[in-house]
Amino acid sequence: MFLTTAILFWEVASPVTHAATSLNQSRWEQAIINIESTRVVYDSMQPWIKRPRTYLKTGVVIAPREILTAAEDLQDRTLVRVQKMGRGQFYEAEVVWLDYHANLAILTVKDDAFWKGLQPVPLLRGAPSRDDLRVARWLNANLEIRRVEFSQYTMDDSRLSPIPALYLEFDSEMKSIGGSAPLISGGKLAGITCQQVDNHVRALTATFISSVLEERKKGNYRGLGFFPFYWQPTPNTASHKYLKLPGEPRGVAVIFVPELPVVEENLKPMDIILQVDGFDIDPQGRYLDPDYGQQILENLSIRGKFAGDIVRFTVWRDGAIRVVNYRLPRFDYHLRLLPDHVFDREPEYLIAGGLVMVPLNKPFLRSWGDDWKRRAPFRLVYYDNEFPTPDRPSLVVMSFVLPDAYNLGYQDLRALAVEKVNGKVVRNLREVKEALSSPQKGYHIIEFVRSDTIRRIVLDASQMETANARILKRYGIPKAESLSSP
Template identity: 30%
Template sequence: MTIQIDAAINGGNSGGPAIMGNKVAGVAFQNLSGAENIGYIIPVPVIKHFIAGVEESGDYVGFCSLGLSCQPTENVQLREHFKMRYDVTGVLVSKINPLSDAHRVLKKDDILLTFDGISIANDGTVPFRNRERITFDHLVSMKRPNETAKVKVLRNGEEHEFSITLCPLQPLVPVHQYDKLPSYFIFAGLVFVPLSQPYLHEYGEDWYNTSPRRLCELAVRKLPRKAGEQLVVLSEVLIDDINVGYERLAQLQVKKVNGVEIENLKQLCCLVEDCVEEFLRFDLDDERVIVLNHQSAKIATCQILKRHRIPSAMSSDLLNEAKGSSMESACLS
């Protein structure tokens, strides 16, 4: 829920109050790209919900989500296929986040009919104020963490009711990262980082069209399979004799290390650090492969770090978990 205003919101203005009379009507947070004097503010109900959550938990944990991706059911043939009577309205469940409680009870191709007793229209909206409508996601986001909601679904022509516990859900690729230094791991000049939208934003305001298409699609559409999962990317290659021929493989996702599927950057770091085999094999997206002699790569890593004045082969979050490792000790010495 947002309020559109006919005023410019320039860079650096986000977070400032929007005043109407002698009261705060909302908080400025974005403008409309390509337009003049069109901006948006966060309304008071959302601000109050945010403040109440911080006061209750002592920290910002995010807004609740059902973890669903839904499709409108306005097409008559679609409705007939899913056995929706003329007097029944709802939206089609197309994706379910495996980390959500909804994954426990709902199924793909369910028709979500009501949320807490409020009917959902075929376009996904619910009544809001006088003769207005708003997407039903608003009802979800106004719930507090660990609150339950009653949902009614149509499954194979039969109606079912379920209780779902709501909580904030972290996307596989983080949308925002505040007050947190980026994670990284450098080995043989290969710079590995977890994929995030702020990383893609470095391609400019039009990052959706200018960033690598494969990474952009993963960031927008890919769902996590388990808690703590990250998409690890070979961000760039710091040129050295050890990595000759690999410099064009940057901006690709790392799929496996020595045959083991990669779940996050910490796991990749451990697989590299604890390798006892002569060679390290990295399987990347687009069926690309990098092979390094492990011992030679360890020696080259220290030389590359000194050449580029990089104090550590890994970020502080990984370093705290890798104290005492042979490679890090050697590089620090």
């Protein structure tokens, strides 16, 4: 099997630069870095297949021997190289710190020669001027700096995590600037880009970046916290009357609260959230941020707050105003029944008689494409909003069947959640492997979660080992399993 490398290049454009006379261009020439990240990309359906892929992005020197960039495209990395001044030698770099949820990373280079002629740039404090926004990048060995047009501040999921992120959105005719290009305002770093769709670009703000990096510098960075509860707007005044809330309609109603042991004082369903850290919440769940205008209340979980910090909720509960000192839980991918990502380790799989078993997670569902919520089997998408429980901490799915005489009749089955193997409930691949060591009267019986298709598969246990060897050889698969450590 041959591995092919695909390299994503920045679009080649005119070498003409567009630097404003008020900017010290040489200062940015000494700070903006080209980054080349090579990482392994896995096939979620056939997890034994991996391909190297190289991405080009940008970094900014923000401190002695420290380069700031987005964490995206640094996952499952095998090699990171950097280049200064937009040309010349590439140097091997090391990722010294990274947070996928914040989408931030710090790189360094051991070779002293790389740092000669480079100077850090300061991060902007507060919101940038909307009339003074520029984006910079190296293009054909020339530094290109252009004005961009401010659009809005908006909340959305982080690029690599479902926790919220505040973005500065702007419009630009520049192409391929979504990969950590520096956003400049007042001669300072106002943010780094992280996404581009056509002419619309999103950037993480310097305020958020600074708060995270300052916590890291203190040596007690605990990661980002989040609000795991669900709420709904209260535009209909009948909701307030039903809950006997006096005065003008305000606040939002809590509708679901997961059980998390870290949260001692918790919200409850039917609470109306009136204030969060002193900010009034309107019936649409928004508050007036002094820097960024009207924002959704989730921003208050990351506005200078981190996991373990207390957020003060004022709620209407049981006919009275209550104060809840809510301790922010730290987000982890495994806090959801279907983990959003599995980074920096090989994906798990187990092949049993041609049946390909994998953990049910978001990467598996995303193999149906960007519209996976509609295209993936609804019986699997259903689990996306579920939280793990002691009885069901995770799920196993039979991805598909590698056709062989051994599994004849089952070869068209795919995407079925596994419930039991040989009479034992299985919640991960290690439990599947253990259950396969105890066949029932000479047969392996695999049972699936109830659906509109087949409920069980029966296979001859005495022939499985021989069939596995034959199937691995026929399909060029290096090994029958890849399991994580217990």
